Amino acid sequence: MYAFDYHRPATVHDAQGLLKDGAKLLAGGQTLIPTMKQRLASPSAVVDLGAIGELRKIEQNGNALVIGAMATHAEVAGSKTVMSALPGLAGVPGAIGDPHVRNSGTIGGSVANNDPAADYPAAVLALGATVITSKRQIAADNFFDGLFTTVLGEDEIITALSFPLGAKFGYAKFANPASRYALVGVAVAQRGSEVRVAVTGAGSNGVFRVPAMEAALAKSFTPAAITSVKADASGLMSDIHADAAYRANLIGVMAKRAVEAAA
């Protein structure tokens, strides 16, 4: 790592004031620190969010489950509040990486980083969650903006994710056996007559929705309803782990499993 200034602000307001001249936010450090070690990132300053206790809260707030940005994957996976409010969601962080990663990595960090193989972006998009920042509230549909890119401003900090309740939700992923990143992960949410299907791990432009599957599942929320809906392989990633055609097939398989698992 190159040298940098380290700040540990006590409030979100103070943290925002420090975000200038190429400073980076440190949440769980599971991506930022390795990236800095590889010298792919060399921020002038690191602003550690670890001392801001309010960012760790997990609570049911009216008709929404609100998860603080600094809640770790292990905390969300083990949260009684999450289990009672949105049980399907707890399984998403519970299957990220390994115990070390889940004890450190955070929901805010995952969503802000928008890794194309990360699990949370699919859940956030399928559930129509709202990204709450230090400046505004952003609907999931407007938040993700391509590979490792979001609409977050330079001095904007995610403070929480707000998930509307009342949806049946399921997530299924085919994990890379070494990293546990999603080779393909599909999140499915049914709310009244609306169904949303979001895919991670596959798109060469990051997380995306599948309108044809959504329409079929809106008519009949069963695995059989999407048997004949084939995912389009164009625009999908091909790498040493899987080519685009294989990923397209996996989207269908994982979508069916997600529907089956929805609760």
Add this chain to the structure above:
Amino acid sequence: MAKHHVSATVNGDAVEFLCESEQTLLDCLRDELDLTGAKEGCSSGDCGACSVMVDGRLVCSCLVLGVEASGKSIETIEGLSDGEKLHPLQQKFLEHAALQCGICTPGFLVASKALLEKHPNPTETEIRYWLAGNLCRCTGYDKIIRAVIDAAAEMRGA
């Protein structure tokens, strides 16, 4: 740049050290505190050789900044045995020959202890998932799993 003055607790003892921003907790344990039990394997959070507990959470110390440890309670492999008396996990690792080169062993022991504190009677599958963040290139894992099962039984008094 001025060094940071960090006060923390390591294996129950109050410690103080000076570190640069870019030193990881692993660097600080090894180079500032001379606790060389935690090993640097991959240095990218994949292999678990640097496993330590921070405020009761199992983490890779290579992905934690040393300065982040300020005010925290750190537990390392050096705190596992009771003086000369080995922890049951250490004893069972020896009896089952659950190590060869030994680089991964401190991490496995710290991670296994974290597992058994939460789940005193884990299934083999649970052990394998819990130790998924610790890589061993020598043993093929089987002896490690047997050692943890055996240690768990002994610690339960079975």
